[in-house]
Amino acid sequence: MTANSDPWPTELRVSSDRKTLTVAFNNGAKHDLAAEYLRVCSPSAEVKGHAPSQKKTVPGKRNVEIIKVEPVGNYAVRIHFDDMHNSGIYSWRYFLDLGENPEQHWEVYLRELEEKGLSRDL
Incomplete structure (x- = not known):
């Protein structure tokens, strides 16, 4: 997509249990994250580091x-999580x-956990 045709969010909604953020766009895309x-x-x-080796x-x-979603200009939001993480800017x-590539992102994450002997649980 070009800069002039980038989808624009029409809805950002945190679920009542604070476990899901719904993001809908003016191009019809809607994702529950x-x-x-x-x-x-x-x-x-x-999390990402300043280079791939720092991830x-x-x-x-x-x-x-999710405890709060805060606008950042007109291009993104900052999500505040209950573990006090709030430094990510989500464009x-x-x-x-x-939303379009969850399997790819999740597979990488699960593989990294396994390789490092880590768990999704505390």
């Missing part, structure tokens, strides 16, 4: 919850990627 998935795929430097695998987030394009 689990809090755990959003947390472990955080675009923050704390961290975040274990023990199966029960994490609209990143939400689309997470």
